[in-house]
Amino acid sequence: MEDYLSLLTEYDVLGAFWVNIQLTLWAGLWALLLGTLLALMRISPIASLQWLGAAYVNIFRNTPLTIILAFGFLALFGQLRFSLADDLNLSLFRIAILGLAVYHAAFVCEAIRSGVNTVPLGQAEAARAIGLSFLPSARLIILPQAFRGAIAPLGNVLIALIKNSTVAAAGSVAIETSTVMKEMIEFRSDVIYPIFFTFALGFVILVIPIGLLTTWLSRKLAVAR
Amino acid sequence: MRTTRYAAAAMAAAAALTLSACGGGGGESGGEGGGAEAGGDTIRIGIKFDQPGLGFDEGDTYTGFDVDVAKYVAGELGFTEEQIEWVEAPSANRENMLSNEQVDMIFATYSITDTRKETVDFAGPYFIAGQDLLVPSDSDITGPEDLDGKNLCSVTGSTSATNIQEEVPGVNLVEQPGYAECVSVMASGAIDAVTTDDIILAGLAANAESGDFKVVGNTFSEERYGVGLPKGSDRCEDINAAIEKMIEEGAWQEALDANLEGVDYEPNAELNPPTPDACA
Numbered sequence: 001m002e003d004y005l006s007l008l009t010e011y012d013v014l015g016a017f018w019v020n021i022q023l024t025l026w027a028g029l030w031a032l033l034l035g036t037l038l039a040l041m042r043i044s045p046i047a048s049l050q051w052l053g054a055a056y057v058n059i060f061r062n063t064p065l066t067i068i069l070a071f072g073f074l075a076l077f078g079q080l081r082f083s084l085a086d087d088l089n090l091s092l093f094r095i096a097i098l099g100l101a102v103y104h105a106a107f108v109c110e111a112i113r114s115g116v117n118t119v120p121l122g123q124a125e126a127a128r129a130i131g132l133s134f135l136p137s138a139r140l141i142i143l144p145q146a147f148r149g150a151i152a153p154l155g156n157v158l159i160a161l162i163k164n165s166t167v168a169a170a171g172s173v174a175i176e177t178s179t180v181m182k183e184m185i186e187f188r189s190d191v192i193y194p195i196f197f198t199f200a201l202g203f204v205i206l207v208i209p210i211g212l213l214t215t216w217l218s219r220k221l222a223v224a225r
Numbered sequence: 226m227r228t229t230r231y232a233a234a235a236m237a238a239a240a241a242l243t244l245s246a247c248g249g250g251g252g253e254s255g256g257e258g259g260g261a262e263a264g265g266d267t268i269r270i271g272i273k274f275d276q277p278g279l280g281f282d283e284g285d286t287y288t289g290f291d292v293d294v295a296k297y298v299a300g301e302l303g304f305t306e307e308q309i310e311w312v313e314a315p316s317a318n319r320e321n322m323l324s325n326e327q328v329d330m331i332f333a334t335y336s337i338t339d340t341r342k343e344t345v346d347f348a349g350p351y352f353i354a355g356q357d358l359l360v361p362s363d364s365d366i367t368g369p370e371d372l373d374g375k376n377l378c379s380v381t382g383s384t385s386a387t388n389i390q391e392e393v394p395g396v397n398l399v400e401q402p403g404y405a406e407c408v409s410v411m412a413s414g415a416i417d418a419v420t421t422d423d424i425i426l427a428g429l430a431a432n433a434e435s436g437d438f439k440v441v442g443n444t445f446s447e448e449r450y451g452v453g454l455p456k457g458s459d460r461c462e463d464i465n466a467a468i469e470k471m472i473e474e475g476a477w478q479e480a481l482d483a484n485l486e487g488v489d490y491e492p493n494a495e496l497n498p499p500t501p502d503a504c505a
Binding site: 070073074077078079081087088089092169170172174179180181182183184185186187188189190192 | 316317319320321340341343344376381382383384386387397398399400401402406409410413414415
């Protein structure tokens with residue numbers, strides 16, 4: 001037990017979780033923006049945009065995240081010398097965020113589209129009847145209701161994103177949790193189970209409140225019909 | 226209604242299959258382990274599958290220095306090559322594979338350390354490596370002192386990665402799942418050097434198809450490669466005797482030369498060939 005406690009002072013476990021939280025927040029923000037744009041494309045009246053949105057969702061939703069992040073490191077950074085900052089580690093951190101965001105945007109898009117399906121067709125017809133064109137009716141009438149209907153699935157996407165942020169190790173983000181866990185196991189295989197449970201517990205602590213919060217919000221904000 | 230019933234039947238069938246698969250797998254591996262212990266007809270040896278020149282899976286054959294030493298030692302213990310069952314032993318799994326008796330011994334660039342000795346036993350060392358750098362042939366990096374501000378690649382969570390960060394805090398360390406990824410990125414110039422034990426780097430240099438690399442030859446650690454054994458194993462003395470015989474007979478040098486052919490690398494001659502430690 002003492003062996004194990006000394007490990008926690010030797011390795012920066014909290015710092016590692018903080019890196020994953022930062023990855024999640026940034027990637028979540030970009031995924032929300034990109035995903036909303038994609039959802040707009042998919043419900044728009046323009047056939048080519050619908051097609052483009054659907055193609056994006058199908059390509060990224062069906063590609064393993066590990067492959068997307070490995071592509072970011074090996075191809076974008078490794079071969080094309082693509083960079084998002086002068087500092088190498090910051091650049092790799094941002095490339096990992098990019099990878100996480102493009103992948104999860106596909107799921108955000110589908111979550112919002114499921115929210116759009118909760119909005120009765122009459123709402124869109126009414127918007128059109130008072131003279132609103134597509135974008136104003138989406139912005140003022142459809143999306144505000146759709147987001148309230150999409151809170152629970154969006155929460156699920158966020159939970160998946162937190163857990164998937166550990167895949168950033170494939171994109172060479174150095175001090176995130178799965179890397180630190182590997183390092184601890186490499187050096188201290190005598191306490192492998194406590195190490196493993198520490199990290200598992202950390203993620204449970206992060207994820208459960210989000211689940212509770214989004215469930216509560218989705219009930220509270222649901223549009224009564 | 227009918228579709229629901231079909232779906233339920235399919236689910237039940239799938240569940241039954243999964244269950245029986247689990248049962249079968251468990252029984253099989255249990256029987257296998259028992260057989261190996263009782264009859265002594267096979268020996269399970271853990272090696273790396275992805276380290277050219279040391280332990281490398283080439284389809285149906287395994288090559289490398291670790292593999293050659295393992296074959297020799299197994300031969301001295303009374304096992305023919307056909308009786309060896311090669312098992313992949315990735316770094317992070319080695320202690321567990323020994324504690325759970327999934328393998329009988331491990332030859333996988335396994336450095337003898339005090340923390341590891343708490344969970345497993347070691348015979349050997351059979352080779353002493355040192356941490357070094359692999360750089361492009363035209364690079365002017367000659368040692369860790371030139372690494373400040375440079376981009377360096379190593380394997381996620383490895384000893385080498387941690388050592389170098391302590392040695393040179395100003396280095397930009399990139400961590401990847403394997404050394405092959407590091408080498409491929411170095412070929413494009415995005416990183417300046419790859420670090421791990423010299424003998425592993427020599428194997429990578431010999432195997433590199435995408436670029437021309439050299440081992441710097443300025444080691445800054447001592448990694449004593451031992452034979453990993455389950456705690457309390459009675460094979461240590463015999464394995465040490467086998468290693469000493471291999472060195473005396475010259476088979477050790479032959480194996481080393483054969484696996485490092487065509488690479489500009491000499492193992493540290495002051496430390497090699499090593500004398501095995503006394504068994505605890």
